[in-house]
Every structure is written in C-alpha cells, then in structure tokens.
Amino acid sequence: MSHPRSAVVLLSGGLDSATALAMARADGYVCHALSVAYGQRHSAELDASVKVARRLGAASHRLIQVNLDLIGGSALTDHRIAVPEGQAPDPASGGNSIPVTYVPARNTLFLSLALGLAEVQGAEAIYIGVNAVDYSGYPDCRPAFIAAFENVAQLATRVGVEGGRLRIETPLIALSKAEIIRRGTALGVDFAETVSCYQADADGRACGRCDSCRLRREGFAAAGIADPTRYAAA
Amino acid sequence: MSHPRSAVVLLSGGLDSATALAMARADGYVCHALSVAYGQRHSAELDASVKVARRLGAASHRLIQVNLDLIGGSALTDHRIAVPEGQAPDPASGGNSIPVTYVPARNTLFLSLALGLAEVQGAEAIYIGVNAVDYSGYPDCRPAFIAAFENVAQLATRVGVEGGRLRIETPLIALSKAEIIRRGTALGVDFAETVSCYQADADGRACGRCDSCRLRREGFAAAGIADPTRYAAA
Numbered sequence: 330m331s332h333p334r335s336a337v338v339l340l341s342g343g344l345d346s347a348t349a350l351a352m353a354r355a356d357g358y359v360c361h362a363l364s365v366a367y368g369q370r371h372s373a374e375l376d377a378s379v380k381v382a383r384r385l386g387a388a389s390h391r392l393i394q395v396n397l398d399l400i401g402g403s404a405l406t407d408h409r410i411a412v413p414e415g416q417a418p419d420p421a422s423g424g425n426s427i428p429v430t431y432v433p434a435r436n437t438l439f440l441s442l443a444l445g446l447a448e449v450q451g452a453e454a455i456y457i458g459v460n461a462v463d464y465s466g467y468p469d470c471r472p473a474f475i476a477a478f479e480n481v482a483q484l485a486t487r488v489g490v491e492g493g494r495l496r497i498e499t500p501l502i503a504l505s506k507a508e509i510i511r512r513g514t515a516l517g518v519d520f521a522e523t524v525s526c527y528q529a530d531a532d533g534r535a536c537g538r539c540d541s542c543r544l545r546r547e548g549f550a551a552a553g554i555a556d557p558t559r560y561a562a563a
Numbered sequence: 564m565s566h567p568r569s570a571v572v573l574l575s576g577g578l579d580s581a582t583a584l585a586m587a588r589a590d591g592y593v594c595h596a597l598s599v600a601y602g603q604r605h606s607a608e609l610d611a612s613v614k615v616a617r618r619l620g621a622a623s624h625r626l627i628q629v630n631l632d633l634i635g636g637s638a639l640t641d642h643r644i645a646v647p648e649g650q651a652p653d654p655a656s657g658g659n660s661i662p663v664t665y666v667p668a669r670n671t672l673f674l675s676l677a678l679g680l681a682e683v684q685g686a687e688a689i690y691i692g693v694n695a696v697d698y699s700g701y702p703d704c705r706p707a708f709i710a711a712f713e714n715v716a717q718l719a720t721r722v723g724v725e726g727g728r729l730r731i732e733t734p735l736i737a738l739s740k741a742e743i744i745r746r747g748t749a750l751g752v753d754f755a756e757t758v759s760c761y762q763a764d765a766d767g768r769a770c771g772r773c774d775s776c777r778l779r780r781e782g783f784a785a786a787g788i789a790d791p792t793r794y795a796a797a
Binding site for chain 1: 565674707717
C-alpha cells in the first residue's frame with residue numbers, strides 16, 4: 330500500500346484559500362488545513378474556515394492563535410486604524426501603494442507555521458492562496474517572495490537537511506478573481522460559506538464597501554456567476 | 564536631532580539571547596525585545612527574559628503567544644516526548660542527528676514575528692542569538708538559513724519594496740559558548756538571571772543533565788568564569 334501524499338493548506342475562510350484547498354484536494358493530496366487567528370477584527374472568517382475545511386474534506390484542521398495585535402501596524406489588527414472603503418491603490422503605482430490593511434510579515438508568519446506542521450506531518454507541499462493579480466498591493470503576495478520562502482523552507486527543515494524538498498504551491502498566483510471563482514465553483518467550493526470582508530459582522534455578513542468586498546463582487550460579475558455573498562443591510 | 568537607530572532583539576531568557584541583546588545595545592541600538600511563548604515546558608525562561616530586558620535597558624519588551632503545541636513534533640512542546648539527557652549528537656555526523664528537542668520551524672517563526680515588529684518600529688536590524696558552533700544540530704541555526712531569511716525579509720516587507728534593507732544580525736554565530744560567556748560578562752549580562760535548561764523547574768532551577776545544561780556548564784568552565792547557574796538538588 331502506498332503512503333498517501335499530504336499537503337498543508339493555509340485556510341483563512343476567504344474565497345481564495347477555499348479554492349486553494351479544493352485545488353490541493355484535486356491534486357490528490359490528503360490535506361491538513363491550518364488557520365491562524367492573529368487578532369483580526371472579526372472571527373467570522375475563522376468560523377467560515379471550519380465549514381470550508383469540513384465541506385472540502387480536509388483530513389485535519391488546526392487553529393493557531395498569535396497575538397499580533399501586540400505588534401500592531403495594520404488596520405486589520407489595530408482597531409484604532411480605520412479600514413479604507415472605496416478603490417484599492419493601483420499596484421502599478423509603485424512602492425508607496427501598500428495599503429493600511431497590510432499586516433506586517435503576515436504571509437511570512439503563516440508560511441512559518443505551515444512549515445512547522447508540514448515537517449511534523451511529513452507533507453510534501455504547502456498550499457497558500459496568494460494572488461499577484463488582484464492582490465491589493467501586498468509585497469508578500471509576489472512570486473519572488475514565495476520563491477525566497479521556498480528556499481528558507483529547504484534550509485530550515487529536517488527534510489531539507491536530509492535532501493528532500495518541500496514545495497510552496499501557489500495555484501492562484503496568476504489567476505484573476507473571476508478565474509478563481511470559476512475554478513472553485515467547478516471543484517465544489519460553496520462560496521456562500523466563505524467570508525472575504527475586512528470588517529464582516531459577527532454573523533459573517535460583508536460590508537460591501539471595503540477593498541476585499543469590491544474585488545470579490547467584481548470577480549463574481551466578471552465570472553458570470555451569481556454572487557452568493559451575504560451583505561449587511563446598508 | 565538625529566533619529567535613533569533601532570533594532571528588534573529576539574530574547575528567550577537564555578544565555579545566548581541575553582548576550583545578543585547586550586551586543587545590540589553596545590552596537591548603539593535602541594532595542595525592542597521580543598519573546599515568544601510557544602508552549603515550552605516551563606515559563607522560567609520567559610520570567611528570565613523580563614529580568615534580562617530590564618537589566619540591559621531594552622526600550623520595550625513584548626511577549627507573543629503562539630500555541631505551537633497544536634503542531635507538535637518536539638520534546639520541547641510535546642510533553643509525551645522525553646527530553647534526552649547526556650551527550651548531544653555530533654553535528655558532523657550527518658542529517659540524522661537532529662535531536663528531538665528541535666522545534667519544527669522555530670527560528671523561521673521567531674524571525675517572522677521579529678520581521679513584523681521591525682517593520683512597525685522602523686528598525687534596521689533584527690538580532691538573533693543563533694550559534695553554529697555549539698548548536699545542538701538544529702538546521703535553522705546555520706548561516707545559509709539566516710542568509711535565506713534575510714532575502715525573504717527584503718522581499719516581504721514595505722521597507723524592502725521601498726528600497727531599504729533590514730539586516731539579520733547573528734553576532735554569536737561563530738563564537739564558542741565560552742566566548743559568548745566572556746563577551747556577555749564584559750557587557751554586563753548577569754547570567755544568574757538567565758535560564759538555559761530545557762526542563763527548568765518553576766523556580767528557574769536547572770536540571771544539570773540535558774544538552775543545554777551540559778553546553779552551558781562546559782562553557783563557563785572553558786571561559787574560566789564561575790558558573791552562577793542555580794541547579795535543582797539532585
């Protein structure tokens with residue numbers, strides 16, 4: 330009997346990571362989902378991750394808690410900084426376009442935690458739903474960052490020392506939001522269960538006004554798929 | 564008036580990181596100390612970090628909590644795995660010598676958290692007290708790992724995007740334990756306040772038998788400095 334191949338999948342409860350999990354499953358992996366509570370404004374996203382992990386058949390699901398609010402510096406973890414509403418800055422406009430919703434070193438932290446779990450599980454890949462197209466201008470969503478972290482993974486780990494490899498898989502990196510939605514729909518993701526809003530209410534209803542809501546709504550429109558998102562009454 | 568240069572210093576409460584903090588202070592940095600509670604067997608090390616940060620004049624000291632016990636895989640976070648006593652494996656003996664006290668991806672995680680804080684503080688360096696000489700065989704204490712993480716830091720951050728640099732400083736990496744002890748002593752570290760033992764008791768007294776105790780005791784002997792460590796009665 331052959332040993333099942335396993336992967337760790339970073340799961341936020343949002344649209345992108347749900348699709349990444351569905352793609353990892355479609356790639357034939359036994360999937361260990363990992364969610365991180367890092368002082369987000371709301372827990373609706375984490376509640377969503379539990380539903381998504383169950384629906385998509387994750388073999389396990391862990392919630393790691395990190396009090397990043399002590400570090401601060403982001404509208405997503407510091408309640409004194411307002412989440413902006415309206416247009417996202419243009420990623421092509423240069424280095425000063427990183428928005429206040431950027432959480433310093435977030436993806437580096439997420440990948441570090443996934444790396445630890447991948448080592449313990451003997452996983453051969455880590456899936457992360459980063460996207461370099463509709464990416465809101467975060468530096469740690471770029472392919473060069475992912476390649477650099479893959480090199481760290483190789484050098485930091487037992488499996489690397491022993492000559493093995495651990496891949497960082499970013500199946501969404503070159504997809505538009507519409508393409509992600511089409512792919513996820515085809516693979517059985519129920520997007521009604523996912524929460525993308527930066528300031529969803531306790532019930533998981535989206536504000537409809539933040540960057541993340543705007544990108545998501547435009548994605549459904551472009552995909553020609555009805556938007557199942559539950560929006561809070563205006 | 565010139566802006567003071569600042570650094571983030573990872574502080575475990577052990578002998579090495581205390582010396583790294585003293586060296587960062589001697590290098591002229593305003594120091595933001597960062598300790599991580601990750602499900603260690605005891606909190607004596609963290610209590611020690613508070614005393615060390617105060618004595619060595621850290622400008623701030625934060626304690627980040629991460630429940631790595633959910634990931635497991637190490638004798639330091641999983642109480643079902645025994646901490647070995649006696650000789651450390653020889654680092655020259657090859658890839659299979661990584662001991663059970665290795666915490667998967669620990670230094671990657673610590674550096675990720677330090678990276679977030681460095682961004683928020685506008686720090687120009689992160690100090691980490693890793694050591695490649697008496698290093699107990701952990702892969703994430705090697706210079707190649709540090710260089711790889713420095714590359715991640717450059718690509719993951721706002722400061723990197725804007726053309727700045729964030730250095731990872733490893734002032735202990737090539738020092739023997741005896742040299743670290745001499746350097747720290749000269750810079751005012753009170754090693755009686757530090758805890759290195761993998762299984763110290765609630766009062767901070769060392770077991771005297773684990774790898775970490777053995778390396779520390781041999782270091783004081785080689786340095787010709789009286790060992791101030793408080794050992795538990797046999």
